[in-house]
Amino acid sequence: MIGSRYDAVIIGGGAVGSAIARELSRYELSVCLLEKEEDVCSGTSKANSAIAHAGFDAKPGTKKAEFNVKGNAMMDTLASELEFEFKRNGSVVLCFADEDMPKLAELYQKGIQNGVEGLEIVSGDTLRQREPNISDEVVAALVAPTGGIVCPFGMTIALAENAADNGVEFRFNTAVTDIRKHDDGYTVVTNCGEIETKTVINAAGVYSDVIHNMVSEKKLHITPRKGDYCLLDKEAGDHVSYTVFQLPGKYGKGILVSPTVHGNLLLGPTAVDVEDKDNTATTAAELADVVKKSAVSVKNIPYRLTITSFSGVRAHEDGDDFVIGEAADAPGFFDAAGIESPGLTSAPAIGVYLAECVAEKLGAEKKANFNPKRRGFVKLAEKSFEExxxxxxxxxxxxxxVCRCMNISEGEIVDAIKRTLGATSLDGVKRRVHQGMGRCQAGFCTSKTMEILSRDTGIPLEKICKNSAGSEMLSHKM
Amino acid sequence: MKQYDIVIIGGGPAGLAAAISAKNAGVSDIMILERDESLGGILNQCIHNGFGLHTFKEELTGPEYAARFIAKAQEMEIPYKLGAMVLSVSPEKVITYMNKQEGLVQISAKAIILAMGCRERPRGALNIPGFRPAGIYSAGTAQRLMNIEGYSVGKEVVILGSGDIGLIMARRMTLEGANVKVVAELMPYSGGLKRNIVQCLNDFNIPLKLSHTVVGIDGEKRITGVTIAEVDANRQPIPGTEIHYDCDTLLLSCGLIPENELTREIGVEMNRVTSGPNVDDKLQTGVEGVFACGNVLHVHDLVDHVSSEAALAGENAAAYVLAKAETESAHKVTLKAENGVRYTVPQTIDVANMRDSVTVRFRVADIYHNRSIAVYYGDKKVMSRKKRVLAPGEMEQVLLKKDSFKDYPDITEITIRTEEA
Incomplete structure (x- = not known):
C-alpha cells in the first residue's frame, strides 16, 4: 500500500478528471488523482475540436444536453478565474439545400428546448456578409452566439493546477490495473502499488468502460471513435471568425472549420470507429476527407498552409449518452464515462455535479480557504512593448x-517547468506555453527546449521524452 | 531611438558577407543582429567539408568557412549583437529586437539587409499519415543534436526526401554507426546536389528510391517502423507497392522554406515560387532601402553563391546609404521565367543603372537532358547555352552584361527558358 487512505481517488487526468479534482478540492477531503501518462491532458482532451459547444446539437433530456448548456455557461467565469484562453466567437451550422431547411429548423428547436440562448436562423447571403468565405452553396444557417473556442490544454492544465494548489495529490505514470471493493471503500491496484480510498471517480476517457467494469456488473462498452484533423498556420487563422459546422445531410457527418484561440485554423474531425483505444494514427484517406469536406463549407481554404495533422479518439458509449453518477451496484463508485463531444464543454459542469455527489456521500464540508484563482501563463508575444x-x-x-515561430521565451518555458504540476516532457512544455506549435513545428527549438528541460528538472538529456517513458528523444551520447 | 546606417538581420553566411562588403564600400555604421549565441548561422552545425571551393578555392568545413568570415568581420570591427531576436520591422525601417542584456529595444536604419535564412519543411506540412511518436526529426534538427549537442538520435534510420541535408545526414549517421536503410524521394529526381548523392549515398551503398513516399508511421511512443510506397505521376501512392522498414528514426529532408515573416511585415511584394521577396538587380525589395540576400531570398545549394550574392547586397545597401545610386532615369525590365525555368532572381533589372553585369540565378522544374538555356531580350534570342543535364537540385545562372542591352533600348521584358537543343 502506498500513502494513507483517501476520501476520493479520481482515475484519469483529462479535462473531466481535472474538473472533478478542482471541484472536489473545494471540500474538506483528501483527494488523489491517478494518471497513467506523465502529464494531465494526455488523451482525448489533448486532441479534439477545442470547442465550447452552444448546446443545440444534443437530444433534449439527455445528460449531454444538460451538462453541455451548463458547462458552456460556466466558461466565462472559469476562464477568468483560472486564466486560460477562451473566446465566444459564435458557431454556425450551414444548410446547403432548401429541402434540408426542416432539419435546420429542428436543430433550432432542439436548441430552444435545451435552453440555448440567442439562436437565430439567417439566410446564406446574410451569413456571407458577416463571413465572406462561406460557400456560395449555403442557403441558410443557424447562428449560435454562445458557441466558443477554448484551449483544451490550457483549460485542463489550469483546472489541474488549481486542484493541486488546493490540496489534491496528483500521481503520474500510475495506471490502474484492478479495483477491489470492500465494505467501506475500495482498493485501487496500480502499477505503482495499492491505494485505499472511500470513493472512486472514474474519468478514464476511452478506458472508462474498463475501469467501470472492474467493479460493476452493469457493464459499459465504449467504442473508440477516431477523428483526424488538419491544423493550418496562423496566416490562415482569420479565414473564418465563426466555428463553422455542417448540417448533417447529404454530405454525411460534418467537418468543422474553426479558428482556434491560438490563432490557427482547425479543420476536422472525421469519425471512424476503431478497435484499439490508443489508435491515434491519422490515415491518408481520412486526411483527404477532411480537406474535401471542409471545402464544401468554406471557400479558398489555403491548405498549403497546413502545419500539422493529428488524431484523437472519442469515447463513444453504446447508450449514446454520458454515463454520470454513482454506479447502481457499486456504492461510492462514481462514473464520468462515455464522455465524447460535447465533453470538453461539459467537463466543468460534470465536475461540479460529481463533486457534490461525492461530498454528499462522505458528508464533507466546504473548505474555508479554497482559492479559486490560478495564475495563467505570461504570454509575452501578446504583451505591449512597455509590458x-x-x-x-x-x-x-x-x-x-527559444521558439521563433510562436515567439516563446526561455522565461515562459522555465515557468512551464517550475510551476505547480510543471512539465516534465517536451509535449508538456508545448501544451503549456505553445513552444514548437508554430510553422516550423519545433525544428529549431527542440534541442534548446530539451536542454532547458534537462537543466530545470534534473532529468538527464538522453532521458528527455516527447511524452511518457518510451518516447525518449535521443538514443545515446556519442 | 538609435539610428544606424545599415542594420543586417541575421549573422549567418549571408549577413556576414553583406556586412563585410558594406563596410568595404565605405559604410561603418553597421549593426548585425543575430538571434543565436554565435555568428555563422547554420554553417556551425555543417561539420562536413565541401564549402568554399568557389570562394577560397579550397575545401573547408562549414565552421571553417564561417570562421573566415567571422574573423574578417571582427578584424574590420563590424558591430554585432548575439541572442538578439528581431520581433518586427516596420516599413519605416524601425526594428524591434530583444535580448537578455538590453531587454526590448527599438532602433532605426537607413538601409536594412534581410539575411534570416530558411527553415525546414516539417512533417506536419507534408501531411504524412500515421502516429506522431518521438524519433521523427527534420534532418537539420538531427544534425544539430549530433554535431552541436553530441547526441545521436537513433540507430535504425529511414530518410524521407533527398534534399542536401538529408543526404549529408545519411552519411553522418552511417559514420556514427547507424544503419541508414533507405532514402525515399517523392519526386522522380533528387532535390540534392549530384555530388552529395555520390559521396553520401552511393559510396555507402544506401539505396535511393525515387518516386517513393512514406505512407505510414508506426509506434505510439517512439517510432518503430515506416511504410513507404511508390507514387504515380500524380504523386499518389500506388497500392501494392508498399515496403515496410523497421526503424527507430525517420529523418525528413523535404524542402527548405525562406523565413520571411519579418519581410511580409514590411509589406514587400513576395514571390510565390521562391517564397522570398521580389528584388531588382541591386537585390533591393519593393521597399526602398530594404535589401535581401541568401536563403531568405531563395534557397541556395552552395554557400559560395550565398556569399557572393550577399556581398552584392551589402555593396548596394552601402551605395544607397551614401546616395551614390540611380543617376540616370530608370529603365526597368522584368525577367520572365518560362518553359522549364521556375523563377529568376532578380525579378527585375534597371538596365539604365545596372552594374557592368548582373548574375541571374534560377532553378529548372525537372531533369532535362541536352537542352539549352536561352535568353531573350524582348522576342530576340540573345544567348543560348547548351547543357548536358539540368536538374532542379542544382541552381543555374546566366551573366547579363550591361553592354548587351545597348542594342535594345526599348525592351520591357527578358525571358529565360529552356529549349530543345
Missing amino acids: RAALIKENPLYGVI
Missing part, C-alpha cells in the same frame, strides 16, 4: 526567444 520591456527587466530570461 514586455518591463517583464524582461524583471526576468532577463523573458528576453531570450
Whole structure:
C-alpha cells in the first residue's frame, strides 16, 4: 500500500478528471488523482475540436444536453478565474439545400428546448456578409452566439493546477490495473502499488468502460471513435471568425472549420470507429476527407498552409449518452464515462455535479480557504512593448526567444517547468506555453527546449521524452 | 531611438558577407543582429567539408568557412549583437529586437539587409499519415543534436526526401554507426546536389528510391517502423507497392522554406515560387532601402553563391546609404521565367543603372537532358547555352552584361527558358 487512505481517488487526468479534482478540492477531503501518462491532458482532451459547444446539437433530456448548456455557461467565469484562453466567437451550422431547411429548423428547436440562448436562423447571403468565405452553396444557417473556442490544454492544465494548489495529490505514470471493493471503500491496484480510498471517480476517457467494469456488473462498452484533423498556420487563422459546422445531410457527418484561440485554423474531425483505444494514427484517406469536406463549407481554404495533422479518439458509449453518477451496484463508485463531444464543454459542469455527489456521500464540508484563482501563463508575444520591456527587466530570461515561430521565451518555458504540476516532457512544455506549435513545428527549438528541460528538472538529456517513458528523444551520447 | 546606417538581420553566411562588403564600400555604421549565441548561422552545425571551393578555392568545413568570415568581420570591427531576436520591422525601417542584456529595444536604419535564412519543411506540412511518436526529426534538427549537442538520435534510420541535408545526414549517421536503410524521394529526381548523392549515398551503398513516399508511421511512443510506397505521376501512392522498414528514426529532408515573416511585415511584394521577396538587380525589395540576400531570398545549394550574392547586397545597401545610386532615369525590365525555368532572381533589372553585369540565378522544374538555356531580350534570342543535364537540385545562372542591352533600348521584358537543343 502506498500513502494513507483517501476520501476520493479520481482515475484519469483529462479535462473531466481535472474538473472533478478542482471541484472536489473545494471540500474538506483528501483527494488523489491517478494518471497513467506523465502529464494531465494526455488523451482525448489533448486532441479534439477545442470547442465550447452552444448546446443545440444534443437530444433534449439527455445528460449531454444538460451538462453541455451548463458547462458552456460556466466558461466565462472559469476562464477568468483560472486564466486560460477562451473566446465566444459564435458557431454556425450551414444548410446547403432548401429541402434540408426542416432539419435546420429542428436543430433550432432542439436548441430552444435545451435552453440555448440567442439562436437565430439567417439566410446564406446574410451569413456571407458577416463571413465572406462561406460557400456560395449555403442557403441558410443557424447562428449560435454562445458557441466558443477554448484551449483544451490550457483549460485542463489550469483546472489541474488549481486542484493541486488546493490540496489534491496528483500521481503520474500510475495506471490502474484492478479495483477491489470492500465494505467501506475500495482498493485501487496500480502499477505503482495499492491505494485505499472511500470513493472512486472514474474519468478514464476511452478506458472508462474498463475501469467501470472492474467493479460493476452493469457493464459499459465504449467504442473508440477516431477523428483526424488538419491544423493550418496562423496566416490562415482569420479565414473564418465563426466555428463553422455542417448540417448533417447529404454530405454525411460534418467537418468543422474553426479558428482556434491560438490563432490557427482547425479543420476536422472525421469519425471512424476503431478497435484499439490508443489508435491515434491519422490515415491518408481520412486526411483527404477532411480537406474535401471542409471545402464544401468554406471557400479558398489555403491548405498549403497546413502545419500539422493529428488524431484523437472519442469515447463513444453504446447508450449514446454520458454515463454520470454513482454506479447502481457499486456504492461510492462514481462514473464520468462515455464522455465524447460535447465533453470538453461539459467537463466543468460534470465536475461540479460529481463533486457534490461525492461530498454528499462522505458528508464533507466546504473548505474555508479554497482559492479559486490560478495564475495563467505570461504570454509575452501578446504583451505591449512597455509590458514586455518591463517583464524582461524583471526576468532577463523573458528576453531570450527559444521558439521563433510562436515567439516563446526561455522565461515562459522555465515557468512551464517550475510551476505547480510543471512539465516534465517536451509535449508538456508545448501544451503549456505553445513552444514548437508554430510553422516550423519545433525544428529549431527542440534541442534548446530539451536542454532547458534537462537543466530545470534534473532529468538527464538522453532521458528527455516527447511524452511518457518510451518516447525518449535521443538514443545515446556519442 | 538609435539610428544606424545599415542594420543586417541575421549573422549567418549571408549577413556576414553583406556586412563585410558594406563596410568595404565605405559604410561603418553597421549593426548585425543575430538571434543565436554565435555568428555563422547554420554553417556551425555543417561539420562536413565541401564549402568554399568557389570562394577560397579550397575545401573547408562549414565552421571553417564561417570562421573566415567571422574573423574578417571582427578584424574590420563590424558591430554585432548575439541572442538578439528581431520581433518586427516596420516599413519605416524601425526594428524591434530583444535580448537578455538590453531587454526590448527599438532602433532605426537607413538601409536594412534581410539575411534570416530558411527553415525546414516539417512533417506536419507534408501531411504524412500515421502516429506522431518521438524519433521523427527534420534532418537539420538531427544534425544539430549530433554535431552541436553530441547526441545521436537513433540507430535504425529511414530518410524521407533527398534534399542536401538529408543526404549529408545519411552519411553522418552511417559514420556514427547507424544503419541508414533507405532514402525515399517523392519526386522522380533528387532535390540534392549530384555530388552529395555520390559521396553520401552511393559510396555507402544506401539505396535511393525515387518516386517513393512514406505512407505510414508506426509506434505510439517512439517510432518503430515506416511504410513507404511508390507514387504515380500524380504523386499518389500506388497500392501494392508498399515496403515496410523497421526503424527507430525517420529523418525528413523535404524542402527548405525562406523565413520571411519579418519581410511580409514590411509589406514587400513576395514571390510565390521562391517564397522570398521580389528584388531588382541591386537585390533591393519593393521597399526602398530594404535589401535581401541568401536563403531568405531563395534557397541556395552552395554557400559560395550565398556569399557572393550577399556581398552584392551589402555593396548596394552601402551605395544607397551614401546616395551614390540611380543617376540616370530608370529603365526597368522584368525577367520572365518560362518553359522549364521556375523563377529568376532578380525579378527585375534597371538596365539604365545596372552594374557592368548582373548574375541571374534560377532553378529548372525537372531533369532535362541536352537542352539549352536561352535568353531573350524582348522576342530576340540573345544567348543560348547548351547543357548536358539540368536538374532542379542544382541552381543555374546566366551573366547579363550591361553592354548587351545597348542594342535594345526599348525592351520591357527578358525571358529565360529552356529549349530543345
